[in-house]
Amino acid sequence: MIRPPRRWAGGALGLLLASFNPAAAMAGPQAAAPPAVPRPVVEAGEAQPDIVVLAPWQGIPQPRGKDEEGLWMLADDEERQLAQSARRLRDPALEAHVKEVLCRAVGPERCGDVRIYVMRMPLFNAAMRPNGAMEVWTGLFFRTASDDELAVVLAHEFAHFEKRHALNAYQRLRKSANSAAWVSILGVPLIPELSLLAGFTSFSRDQEKEADLLSLAYLKQAGWSAEAGTRLWSRLIGEARATAVARGQPPDRLLKSGMFDTHPDMRDRAAYLKPAEVEALSDPKLEDVARYRAAIRAIMPEILQDQFGRNDFGGTDYILDQLLAIAPDPDLLLAKGELYRRRGSPRDMELAIPLYRAALAMPGARPEAWRGLGLALVRSGARQEGVCAVRTYLAARPDAPDAALLSSMIKDDPPCAP
Numbered sequence: 001m002i003r004p005p006r007r008w009a010g011g012a013l014g015l016l017l018a019s020f021n022p023a024a025a026m027a028g029p030q031a032a033a034p035p036a037v038p039r040p041v042v043e044a045g046e047a048q049p050d051i052v053v054l055a056p057w058q059g060i061p062q063p064r065g066k067d068e069e070g071l072w073m074l075a076d077d078e079e080r081q082l083a084q085s086a087r088r089l090r091d092p093a094l095e096a097h098v099k100e101v102l103c104r105a106v107g108p109e110r111c112g113d114v115r116i117y118v119m120r121m122p123l124f125n126a127a128m129r130p131n132g133a134m135e136v137w138t139g140l141f142f143r144t145a146s147d148d149e150l151a152v153v154l155a156h157e158f159a160h161f162e163k164r165h166a167l168n169a170y171q172r173l174r175k176s177a178n179s180a181a182w183v184s185i186l187g188v189p190l191i192p193e194l195s196l197l198a199g200f201t202s203f204s205r206d207q208e209k210e211a212d213l214l215s216l217a218y219l220k221q222a223g224w225s226a227e228a229g230t231r232l233w234s235r236l237i238g239e240a241r242a243t244a245v246a247r248g249q250p251p252d253r254l255l256k257s258g259m260f261d262t263h264p265d266m267r268d269r270a271a272y273l274k275p276a277e278v279e280a281l282s283d284p285k286l287e288d289v290a291r292y293r294a295a296i297r298a299i300m301p302e303i304l305q306d307q308f309g310r311n312d313f314g315g316t317d318y319i320l321d322q323l324l325a326i327a328p329d330p331d332l333l334l335a336k337g338e339l340y341r342r343r344g345s346p347r348d349m350e351l352a353i354p355l356y357r358a359a360l361a362m363p364g365a366r367p368e369a370w371r372g373l374g375l376a377l378v379r380s381g382a383r384q385e386g387v388c389a390v391r392t393y394l395a396a397r398p399d400a401p402d403a404a405l406l407s408s409m410i411k412d413d414p415p416c417a418p
Contacts, residue, residue, distance in 0.1 A: 010338050082117045089118045097295035105151040105218045122306035128157040141296045148228040155327035156214035172350040239315045246314025283326050300331045333359035334369045341376045351378040367396035390417035
C-alpha cells in the first residue's frame with residue numbers, strides 16, 4: 001500500500017523507537033500535530049503497451065548531420081565542465097554502484113560507454129547528454145529508497161538518450177535563438193540550481209511518456225518490480241504536498257506549477273506507470289534497500305547537510321518518515337533528530353532526544369548522534385547527561401571541526417561518572 005505521512009511518535013515508527021528506548025520514546029509532551037498532508041492516491045494504471053527494447057545495440061550513437069554535431073560539441077564541453085566541477089563528488093565506489101544499477105537495467109551492452117558524474121546538488125535530478133555522459137544529483141539519492149527506484153530514474157534518462165530526444169529539443173530551441181535554452185537541453189543551464197527545471201522542460205510530454213514507458217520495459221527485463229516507478233513518484237507527490245502544507249500553501253500547489261507545462265503531471269505519471277494488476281503498492285525488497293543504503297552511506301552527511309540547507313522542514317520530515325517506515329536506519333534516525341533539534345523549540349528537543357537514542361542503539365551509528373543527543377539534552381535542562389554525551393562525541397571525533405567550540409562550552413562542568 002502507499003504509506004501516508006507518519007509522525008515518529010505514532011504508528012510503525014513510533015513503535016520502532018519505543019522498542020529501542022521505551023521510557024524515552026513515550027515520555028515528554030507530544031508535538032502539536034501539523035496540518036494534515038493529503039495521502040497520495042494512485043489509481044490502477046491502464047495496461048502498459050508491450051515495448052521492445054531496441055536491439056541490436058550499435059554503441060553510443062554517433063552524430064549525424066550538422067545539428068547533431070553541434071549538439072555533441074556542446075555536450076563534450078559540458079562534460080569537461082562536469083569532470084572539473086567543484087560540485088562533483090569523486091566517489092569511485094558510488095559511481096561504480098550507479099553504473100552497476102544502470103547496466104542491470106538497460107543491459108551491459110548498452111551501458112558500457114556511459115560515464116557517471118555524481119554532483120553535489122540537493123534537488124531530485126539526473127540528466128544524460130547525447131555523448132553518453134550521465135549526471136546524477138545527490139538530491140536524488142535522498143529521495144529514492146532502493147536500487148530499483150534508482151534504476152527507474154537512470155533508465156528514464158537512458159531512454160531519452162537512446163531515442164535521441166535531445167536532438168529534437170535542440171532543433172526546436174535553436175530556432176528560438178534562445179542561447180540559455182540551448183544550454184538547458186544538456187541539463188546544466190546557466191543557473192545550476194535550475195537544472196531540474198531545465199531537464200523537465202527540455203522534452204515534450206510525448207517524449208517524457210515514451211521515456212517513462214521504455215524505462216519500465218528496461219526494469220521488467222532486468223527482473224525489477226514494475227511498481228518501482230509509481231512508488232517513487234508517489235513519494236515525490238507526498239513530499240511536494242508536505243512542503244506546501246508546512247508553508248501554509250494549498251497542498252497541490254507545487255504539483256501544478258506552470259514551469260512544468262511540457263512535463264507529465266506527477267499524479268498522471270504515477271498512475272500510468274502503475275501495473276493494472278496491482279491494487280496496492282508494496283515496499284521495495286529489503287535486500288535492494290540494504291544494498292542501496294550501503295552504497296550511499298559514505299556521502300550521507302553531505303546529502304543531509306545540503307537538504308537541511310534547503311529550509312524545507314515539511315518535505316524533509318515527510319521523506320525521512322517514508323524511508324524509515326520501510327526499514328530503520330541509524331543515519332535516517334540521526335537526520336530526523338537533527339531536523340527537530342535545529343528547529344529549536346523546547347518541544348522539538350523532546351522529540352529529538354529519543355530519535356538520537358534510537359540511532360545510537362543501532363549498529364553503525366555515527367558519533368554525531370552523541371553530539372546531537374548531548375546538545376538536545378542540555379537545551380532541555382538535563383545538562384549533566386548532555387555534557388557526558390558531548391564528551392563521548394569528542395572522544396570519538398577529537399579532530400571534529402566543532403571540537404574546540406564544544407570543549408570550551410563544557411570545560412567547567414564536573415567529570416562524568418565512569
